[in-house]
Amino acid sequence: MYRPLADEIRPVSLDEVVGQRHLLGEDGVLRRIIDSGRIPNMVFFGPSGTGKTTVAGIIAGRTRRALHRLNATTASIADIRNIIGDVDTLLAPEGVLLYLDEIQYFNKKQQQSLLEFIENGKITLIASTTENPYFYVYGALLSRSTVFEFKPVPPEEISRAVRRAFTVISGKEELPLVWDEGIVDAVARSCGGDVRKAVNAAELLAASAAMKDGKRHVRPEDVSAVSQRSSMRYDRDGDSHYDVISAFQKSIRGSDPDAAVHYLARLLEAGDLPSVCRRLLVVASEDIGLAHPQAISVVKACVDSALQLGLPEARIPLSEAVLLLATAPKSNSAITAVDAALADIRAGRGGEVPPHLMDSHYPGAEKLGRGRTYQYPHSYPGHYTSQQYLPDSLKNARYYEYGDNKAESAARRYWEELKGKE
Structure with a gap:
């Protein structure tokens, strides 16, 4: 049975985890909590592929509590009741450690069903979410938990995981796998801080390696094809949408044309033309205003042109509007x-x-x-x-x-x- 490489080489100790040095470094607060053995209820918040599930598994390995895993996209109150039924039985004499993935998909009633057992300590909850928990997790549940933010993993850390993936693959095959260090760095840079994406890309590159001189060579030209568009994190309905839009407006307000065009490019690459057009019309009045009263007219013309043209040509008038606003005098x-x-x-x-x-x-x-x-x-x-x-x-x-x-x-x-x- 096929087992994804990302799962096969999943770290089993904190020292093997890549990234999250602010939490898991030698003096990281989460590492000290785990080492103490006194595990509180926790919410892990951060993008996919940053180690939330991995760290929860390591914590489970360090406790004598029975581990139960649920994914809120498919779980129900009945699943929670079944887990609660194990409490104080021979199946869970020391209590239950519940890892609840994607908790944002649990409604208020489902989240409330956990409160009583979290309160008396019979269930220790480790919940994970890719969305801001202060928006999506029920307040009473959040007040009984400690939130830890997992951040996108930097390329230099991801390189360790990619190198390990190639090494493991090479060791399992009859013919050795050969790769350049530049390929490792390219994969690490292209995955947008997502370790799982990087390992999956490494697995695909190894599978498509070209035969030469009795060895399998990973080709540099295949990296872009395997990693296409994966470096960008964006979800029109998620936190990343609001973060990028916020950075977009603040860069224009701060008169930084380079940063403003950068965030414009991220929004356009995601195909989010409506958000760009709306935000530019807001910025023209909110941040430039009476310092350049004609700016709103120019921006409106650029927005109308962009909507009529559609992408990819829309990028041209929108870039004009962004640069005009970023370099214009400001007034609020x-x-x-x-x-x-x-x-x-x-x-x-x-x-x-x-x-x-x-x-x-x-x-x-x-x-x-x-x-x-x-x-x-x-x-x-x-x-x-x-x-x-x-x-x-x-x-x-x-x-x-x-x-x-x-x-x-x-x-x-x-x-x-x-x-x-x-």
């Missing part, structure tokens, strides 16, 4: 002004519209005092005259602060001079 005066006004409205500080601003285009409006004292600004020099526009309760409120960019500074000087002549 528009969003801060409207948010300050919204804060007053939501706090109940609205007040009545001043009578002279009320609609007066109907019979009887004058009798009600509507619009009587309104002064028409265009009848005055500079098309301006001073009068109260805000409700009485807010007449001294100030929401808009001019930005220090060239456009808003010029507007400020214009109005200061005009209003100063009154």
Whole structure:
């Protein structure tokens, strides 16, 4: 029966685990907890292929508790009840260690069913998830667990796993396997921090090795074919989507055109055209705003062009829009002004519209005092005259602060001079 190489060479000790030095290094907090033998309820959070299941298995090997594995994509409450039935029996005299993979797929009721037994210590839960547990794990369950974040494994660490995979494969075959060190590094770089992907790629490369001089040679040109697109982590509905979108906007806001184009490329490579277009329209007003008021018009034209063109040509106008925004002067005066006004409205500080601003285009409006004292600004020099526009309760409120960019500074000087002549 075929057994995947990634499972066959899975580490059995913490020293064999690649990556996660922040947790499993000599002074890593998770390593010290495991070494103590006092295993708490834990949630392992991180991308696929970063060692969550492996570490849980190592922990199980160090405890005398009966190990049960469930995957939340297929498990049910009945499965949990069956496991709970083993507690305090000869099958689990020391209690149960439950490894629950993809816990985000358990609903609230399923997660709640674990609480009683976690609370009394009869079940030790190690749950894993590729999604942010603070969004997907029930609060009461999360409060009884310690969250450990597993990070994508750096290429230099993954190289160890790839090299070991080639060595194991070579040792099992009659003909030796030959590979260049550059191939190991290329595979390690191409898998996006996912050790499982890297080992699977190594297995495929070995299977497709070319015969030469009585040896099987792993060919460099096969690396890109085997590892195609695997270096990119992106899920339109997952954390990576929000992380990349966040980095995209923050790079534009921070005026770094190179980083902005990098994140644009990641979004486009994932085919996420709608998110790019929406975010660019937001950025044009939120982060550039009145410092370059024409930017929104240019971005709208680029977005319309991109949507009409579709990918791959859409990348061209979108790159233009990104670079325009990243290199434009910045102002957030528009969003801060409207948010300050919204804060007053939501706090109940609205007040009545001043009578002279009320609609007066109907019979009887004058009798009600509507619009009587309104002064028409265009009848005055500079098309301006001073009068109260805000409700009485807010007449001294100030929401808009001019930005220090060239456009808003010029507007400020214009109005200061005009209003100063009154």
